[in-house]
Amino acid sequence: MNDKQKEQVKTVLYNILSLIVVAVLWTLFSAWQQSPFFPPPADIWKAFVGLATQGDIEGISLARHIWASLIRIFAGFAAACALGIPLGLAMGLWPRMYNRTRAVLEPIRFIPPIAWIPMAIVLLVGFSRYAFLIWLGAFFPIFITTLLSVTRVNPVHVNVAKVFGASRSYIIRKIVIPSVLPDIATGMRVGLGIAWMCIVAAEMIGGEMIGVGRLILKYAELIRMGEIIVGMLVIGIIGFLMNEIFIVVEKRVFRWRSEVSID
Numbered sequence: 001m002n003d004k005q006k007e008q009v010k011t012v013l014y015n016i017l018s019l020i021v022v023a024v025l026w027t028l029f030s031a032w033q034q035s036p037f038f039p040p041p042a043d044i045w046k047a048f049v050g051l052a053t054q055g056d057i058e059g060i061s062l063a064r065h066i067w068a069s070l071i072r073i074f075a076g077f078a079a080a081c082a083l084g085i086p087l088g089l090a091m092g093l094w095p096r097m098y099n100r101t102r103a104v105l106e107p108i109r110f111i112p113p114i115a116w117i118p119m120a121i122v123l124l125v126g127f128s129r130y131a132f133l134i135w136l137g138a139f140f141p142i143f144i145t146t147l148l149s150v151t152r153v154n155p156v157h158v159n160v161a162k163v164f165g166a167s168r169s170y171i172i173r174k175i176v177i178p179s180v181l182p183d184i185a186t187g188m189r190v191g192l193g194i195a196w197m198c199i200v201a202a203e204m205i206g207g208e209m210i211g212v213g214r215l216i217l218k219y220a221e222l223i224r225m226g227e228i229i230v231g232m233l234v235i236g237i238i239g240f241l242m243n244e245i246f247i248v249v250e251k252r253v254f255r256w257r258s259e260v261s262i263d
Helices: 003-033 041-053 062-093 095-099 102-109 113-123 127-151 155-163 168-197 199-204 212-222 225-253
Strands: none
Touching: 003 041, 041 062, 041 225, 062 095, 062 127, 062 168, 062 199, 062 212, 062 225, 095 102, 113 127, 113 199, 127 168, 127 199, 155 168, 168 199, 168 225, 199 212, 212 225
16 A cells, blocks of 8 residues: 555545544533534434435425435536636636626626525526526636636746747637636536535525425424434535545546645
8 A cells, every 4th residue: 555545544534533523522512402403413313314214294205305406406507617617718818808897797796696586586487596596606606717717827838839820719729728627627616515505595495395405494494403404414415525526537637737636
């Protein structure tokens, strides 16, 4: 076993130890509080098993809630990538486009997605409500990261290509886009995290009674903290796994640029 593998094993062990420490502290604090609003891990596990095997108060299984949320996340996130990446590239390559529209773009960037809920309720129906709010959360991290990454392309590479008579389209295809891809991937990771943060707000306004965010809201009305925490943990764990998959793919695709991810 080489040094890198040993370090990976240590990292896994330390993460497991961290989870154990948190579970022990949670158990001790719950025992000290003696409050139904801060259930111990054992009660949370019992709530998870109940949701997974019997479903919620309406008989909808936890797996169905997760699947519904995943579909909405992927739809909103895909729309954010489809618009944010090309628009960021275009405005990075032609800065005047951004400078002449920033008075519109920048104020919208600072409006939280939850503030758009009344408008989404009035103007949108069904699945489009979910996708719109998740898109709002994911779009700007992807767009801004793409925009800024274009401005950081090494000018030496561009100038060398110009000296050898490379056309603008060649420079964009062979130098600019390969150079900014790692930064775009980082922006996508940030956008994906914010998309998951928006899922509760998105599902709060939906007409369907399904989705992890909707599950949390159902049990919030009943003040059943075990099931609420299960929903929160499900969002956190799925988001963590998706981020880890992103990191693995990023390391393989951008192996030539090892500094993209911290080892």
